[in-house]
């Protein structure tokens with residue numbers, strides 16, 4: 001009996017001995033899960049048994065003799081589990097920190113410190129308690145086009161107090177304009193003059209330290225399309241790699257190497273951005289850990305290589321976008337740094353630290369759920385689902401909740417490994433655009449970021465830059481002040497078009513910051529206005545400028561509105577809300593069914609292949625002299641019945657799915673109609 005035979009027998013997989021007959025044991029040991037089907041192993045239980053058998057056999061046999069470079073690490077490295085997940089790469093199995101000293105808590109940034117120093121406020125590198133999450137907001141500069149079309153900069157970043165102020169233009173009942181001011185507090189508010197280097201220092205630099213403490217860290221950029229996510233994220237891995245490689249020069253770390261991988265999640269599919277967009281499978285192993293199967297990892301010894309890999313990944317992302325008739329903002333891109341220590345004389349390696357950089361899909365895409373095109377609607381629903389799941393997971397983690405809903409989406413499922421554990425740290429960068437046109441998306445981004453930090457352990461403890469939790473201005477929901485005039489430029493420099501242009505972007509830091517804004521006075525003014533407004537008749541439902549029936553469009557075009565009663569409006573809105581809710585649930589079940597039906601189809605093909613193999617054997621048998629024709633007839637009948645059964649099952653599932661799609665089509669059109677009726681009211 002060959003060794004392959006005996007491994008199969010021990011694993012209770014004797015029935016596959018013929019399929020693997022004659023296979024060289026080294027080849028057997030290098031098999032990947034996706035190869036199993038080629039050998040007729042289609043049953044999920046058998047797949048797991050085989051996977052385990054190969055793993056155990058590897059432990060006994062050791063590595064391949066020619067394992068030298070990263071590509072030939074195959075089985076000790078990534079083939080079966082990719083960068084995420086299996087127990088071969090189990091961080092929790094690691095025996096200790098790579099460097100000495102306690103894990104560094106997040107620090108108040110040098111950027112914020114400088115601003116506070118300029119304002120004569122207290123300094124001192126205070127720590128942000130033991131929170132595992134840090135929320136940083138970055139505003140991108142207004143660009144030349146926006147300035148040319150007269151779009152206003154409505155976002156003020158108060159770096160000293162780590163707060164963001166958004167001036168939303170609204171209309172009063174008498175159609176005069178006023179600016180509603182929204183204020184949000186975060187760990188850092190970075191204005192348009194902050195460089196990528198400074199962003200690195202307040203976000204990823206502390207995470208690099210975490211990495212060397214058996215840690216897992218994640219940095220992700222959230223925001224609307226064009227708000228600067230890629231601009232912010234692209235340089236971060238380069239800087240991080242430079243720092244990591246400097247650590248790795250230490251003699252005690254000479255058996256540790258840095259591996260880089262990058263993949264994209266588009267809808268519910270996954271593609272390797274550093275391996276010709278090879279489609280990757282996301283599977284659960286026997287321990288219910290999610291694995292990105294077949295993800296290629298690259299060993300990195302030089303920062304230049306990281307630069308090239310980032311370029312390649314960005315290029316692959318955009319190439320894929322064209323092919324799929326989508327754009328980069330419809331996918332999530334995930335770059336992972338894995339620190340691995342070589343053990344057993346360099347024969348195997350074990351994951352000892354992981355740092356993930358995530359450039360999320362444009363947040364506004366999640367709202368494309370009532371689009372005319374079904375594909376866009378489904379993508380929108382998937383993006384919406386993943387962004388909500390991400391927020392829920394982060395909040396659950398930081399509040400040490402027992403249940404973290406990782407299974408809520410593909411994105412969170414593959415990130416599970418990076419988020420769990422005492423040493424996990426996360427930085428969220430919320431990117432925002434400066435202009436009035438984008439104000440709605442900007443507010444959505446800030447609200448999302450606010451929710452992420454809301455349940456954080458240290459929320460009640462922190463008092464950034466003199467704003468204390470007791471202050472009326474502390475919580476965003478309570479922080480609205482209204483003024484009649486357009487807001488003053490916080491830098492006192494007149495309108496934004498006064499600023500000079502550089503490379504299409506208006507970038508020139510004003511000489512000095514103005515004194516703190518008169519928030520309290522504005523808030524009192526706002527309260528006064530609210531009191532007067534309460535006595536006034538009900539205002540029309542506010543619309544985006546330019547929308548049909550919109551206040552701005554309607555008023556400017558001189559259109560008279562026919563006012564509906566508040567009850568009528570309320571009924572319409574309640575009905576619309578109900579429908580949207582139902583539609584959301586239906587979308588959810590369509591997304592689940594889609595995966596199920598594809599899996600069923602795949603299974604059906606695998607079964608069909610198995611049947612063909614059996615039929616071939618039957619034909620061979622029946623051709624033998626003295627074969628039993630009765631046995632042949634019985635077998636053929638059984639085979640045909642199995643084929644029919646498989647087809648019927650798939651057809652039935654397909655019919656139910658088509659019904660749901662039709663229902664969804666109808667429902668999204670009804671919601672669209674309802675929305676336009678409400679707009680007309």
Ligand SMILES: Nc1ncnc2c1ncn2[C@@H]1O[C@H](COP(=O)(O)OP(=O)(O)OP(=O)(O)O)[C@@H](O)[C@H]1O
Nearest residue numbers: 140141224225226227228229230231232328329362
């Ligand atoms: N802080 C900044 N300084 C200078 N330019 C910036 C900054 N942020 C963004 N930009 C520029 O704004 C444009 C849009 O940025 P970017 O492509 O990073 O947006 P995005 O959020 O990644 O968009 P998408 O989701 O569509 O991929 C780019 O030309 C980028 O160079």
